Amino acid sequence: MSESQPLVSVVMPARNEARHVSEAIASVLAQSYRNLELIVIDDGSTDGTADLVAAAASRDDRVRLLSGPARGISAALNDGVAEAAGTWIARMDADDLCLPYRLARQLAAAAQTPEVVAWGSWAYLFVDGRTERQLVGKVGPITLDELASARRSCIPIGLLHPSVMMRRDVLEEVGGYDSRFDGGEDIELFDRMAEYGPVLSIPEPLLSMRLRTDGYGTVAFDKGRQAYRFVQARMQARKAGVRVPNIETFRLAEAEAGWGARLVRRARSHGAWAVWKSDVELLRGRYVRAVLLKLGAVLLDVHAARRLLGRLFARRLAASQPPRSTGPDRQTAE
Numbered sequence: 659m660s661e662s663q664p665l666v667s668v669v670m671p672a673r674n675e676a677r678h679v680s681e682a683i684a685s686v687l688a689q690s691y692r693n694l695e696l697i698v699i700d701d702g703s704t705d706g707t708a709d710l711v712a713a714a715a716s717r718d719d720r721v722r723l724l725s726g727p728a729r730g731i732s733a734a735l736n737d738g739v740a741e742a743a744g745t746w747i748a749r750m751d752a753d754d755l756c757l758p759y760r761l762a763r764q765l766a767a768a769a770q771t772p773e774v775v776a777w778g779s780w781a782y783l784f785v786d787g788r789t790e791r792q793l794v795g796k797v798g799p800i801t802l803d804e805l806a807s808a809r810r811s812c813i814p815i816g817l818l819h820p821s822v823m824m825r826r827d828v829l830e831e832v833g834g835y836d837s838r839f840d841g842g843e844d845i846e847l848f849d850r851m852a853e854y855g856p857v858l859s860i861p862e863p864l865l866s867m868r869l870r871t872d873g874y875g876t877v878a879f880d881k882g883r884q885a886y887r888f889v890q891a892r893m894q895a896r897k898a899g900v901r902v903p904n905i906e907t908f909r910l911a912e913a914e915a916g917w918g919a920r921l922v923r924r925a926r927s928h929g930a931w932a933v934w935k936s937d938v939e940l941l942r943g944r945y946v947r948a949v950l951l952k953l954g955a956v957l958l959d960v961h962a963a964r965r966l967l968g969r970l971f972a973r974r975l976a977a978s979q980p981p982r983s984t985g986p987d988r989q990t991a992e
Contacts, residue, residue, distance in 0.1 A: 663693045664693070664744065664745045664746060664765070665693050665694065665695065665743055665744040665745060665746075666691065666693065666694045666695075666744050666745075666746045666747075666748050666761055666765070666823070667694070667695050667697060667738075667739075667742030667743060667744030667746070667747050667748065667826075668686050668694055668695065668696045668697070668748045668749075668750050668761075669697050669699070669735060669738035669739060669742060669747055669748070669749060669750070670682065670683075670686070670696065670697065670698045670699070670738075670749075670750040670751065670752055671698075671699045671701050671731050671734040671735055671738065671751075671752070672698055672699065672700055672701065672703065672707050672711070672752035673700070673701040673702060673703050673707070673728060674703045674704060674705045674707060675703070675705075675707050675752035675753055676703070676705040676706045676707045676710055677753075678752060678753040678868070679698070679707055679710050679711060679752045679753075680710050680714065681755065682750065682751070682752050682753060682754060682755060682756075683696065683698070683711070683714045683721065684714075685754075685755040685756040685757075685758075686750060686756055687714075687718055687720065687721070688756075688758055689756060689758060689759075689760065689761050689762070690758050690759050690761075690762050691759075691761040691762040691765060694720060694744075694748075694761065695720050695721075695722065695742070695743065695744065696720055696721045696722070696750075697722050697724060697738045697741055697742055698711045698721065698722070698723050698724070698752070699724045699726070699734040699735070699737055699738045700723060700724065700725045700726070701726065701727075701728050701729060701730070701731070701733075701734040702726065702727045702728025702729070707752070708723060708725050711723045722741070724737055724738060724741060729837075730837065730840040731835075731840055731843060732835040732836060732837040732838075732839055732840055732843045733835075733837045735749075735834075735835050735843075736834045736835050736837065739826070739829065739830075739834055742826070744826060745825070745826050745827075746765070746768070746823050746824065746825060746826060747823070747824045747825075747826050747829055748761060748764070748822070748823040748824075749819055749820050749821070749822045749823070749824075750820050751819075751820040751867075753868045753870070754781075754820050754865055754866060754867050754868055755865065755866040755868075756864070756865060757863065757864050757865060757866065759864070760779070760821075760864040760865060761823070763779070763860060763862065763864055764777045764779070764823045764860065764864070765823075767858075767860055768823075771856075771858075773855050773856060774855060774856045774857070774858050775824065775825045775828040775851050775852075775854055775855035775856065775857060776817065776822055776823070776824040776825070776828075776848060776851055776857040776858075777822065777823045777824075777857075777858060777859070777860060778797070778798045778817030778818050778819075778821045778822045778823075778857070778858070778859040778860070779818065779821040779859055779860040779862060779863065779864035779865060780794055780795055780796050780797065780818070780821075780859065780860070780861060780862055780863045780864070781794070781795045781797075781818050781820075781821055781863050781864070781865040781866065781867040782794060782795075782863045782865070782866045782867065783795045783867050783869050783937065783941065784866060784867070784868060784869065784941060785868065785869050785870075785938060785941045785942055786868065792866075792941070793937060793940070793941060794863055795818060795863075795867065796861070797816055797817060797818050797859060798815065798816060798817040798818070798857075798858065798859025799815065799857075799858055799859060800858060800859050800860070800861045801858070802856055802858070805852075805856050805857070805858060809852065809893070812890055812893040812894045812897060813890070814845050814848075814849055814886050814889040814890055814893065815845070815848050815849065815852055815857055816844075816845055816848070817844070817848060817857060817859055818859075818865065818867065819844040820865060820867060821859075821864060821865045821867075822844070822848075824851065825855075828851055828854045828855065829847075829851070831854060832847070832850040832851055832853075832854065833850075834847075835847055836905075838905050838906075839881075839885055839905070840881065841878060841880075841881025841882045841884075841885060842881055842882040842883070842884065842885020842886060842888075842889075843885070845882070845885055845886055845889055846885050846888070846889055849889045849892065849893065869937065869938050869941060879927060879930065879931040879934070880927050883923075883926070883927040883930060884909070884912065887908075887912075887923075888903070888905055888908045888909075891903055891908060925958045926958070928958050929954075929955040929956070929958035930955070932951045932952070932954050932955035932958065933951075933952065933955045935951050936948045936949075936951035936952045936955065939951060
């Protein structure tokens with residue numbers, strides 16, 4: 659293996675993704691960059707996901723299947739990384755689509771700025787059945803100055819998790835994913851990796867990311883929001899030179915906080931969820947619901963107004979064609 663053609667290990671956890679996993683696999687195998695392996699971790703699926711992955715592996719020896727009981731995304735990802743042979747670990751979800759040049763673009767960025775330890779990207783956002791309409795999700799710092807400003811202000815770094823490609827040596831050095839997080843596991847990991855080098859986002863969509871309309875309610879959203887608050891508290895403790903909290907102590911303190919603090923947290927979390935949900939409704943063509951959700955977000959959390967204004971400048975409605983398959987398994991409608 660030459661240094662100019664490093665092996666990239668794409669790690670894809672999957673649970674009950676029979677509807678989408680073949681399409682996701684095809685998009686990885688159709689990458690313009692060919693020196694890759696794809697490790698799919700079946701995390702306790704009951705719908706035939708593993709059979710579809712096994713069929714893909716029989717057709718292309720770059721695909722490997724790891725099967726096991728349902729343990730959660732962090733444990734599944736750590737299992738995949740442990741089996742990976744690449745110098746770079748690329749994340750991928752089983753319901754998303756890589757654009758054909760994703761890995762090539764990320765490796766080119768890595769060659770140009772080798773001190774960066776993790777590269778994310780922007781993404782086209784879409785929902786099932788309405789692929790004629792997309793948003794561009796612009797997430798993550800795109801310059802070293804932007805990253806440094808966020809770190810100084812103790813603002814946790816978010817990248818679109820399934821778009822990320824990480825240096826394997828740094829991922830192992832920080833201990834991989836923390837299995838205590840299943841929701842917000844990415845933002846917690848990127849904070850630890852950022853202590854070893856920059857984490858940046860390429861300002862170009864390299865992924866088509868499916869916004870799910872099923873099974874993602876406020877309870878799941880709350881887990882990610884709590885992880886965000888924990889990471890922010892950890893950053894503030896580091897900056898102040900005081901003892902860094904652990905997640906168990908932090909969760910206990912939040913649970914024992916007064917009703918006023920709990921109410922504020924709940925309102926902010928619901929406000930953030932409403933902002934996300936409004937994007938889903940916009941993509942589904944339900945404009946009245948989208949507007950009502952945004953208004954509700956502002957009423958629930960005054961900080962949502964600032965986020966909404968930021969989104970107006972950070973996103974645009976894409977007039978491009980719908981996400982296209984890079985492999986034979988793409989269905990035209992779902």
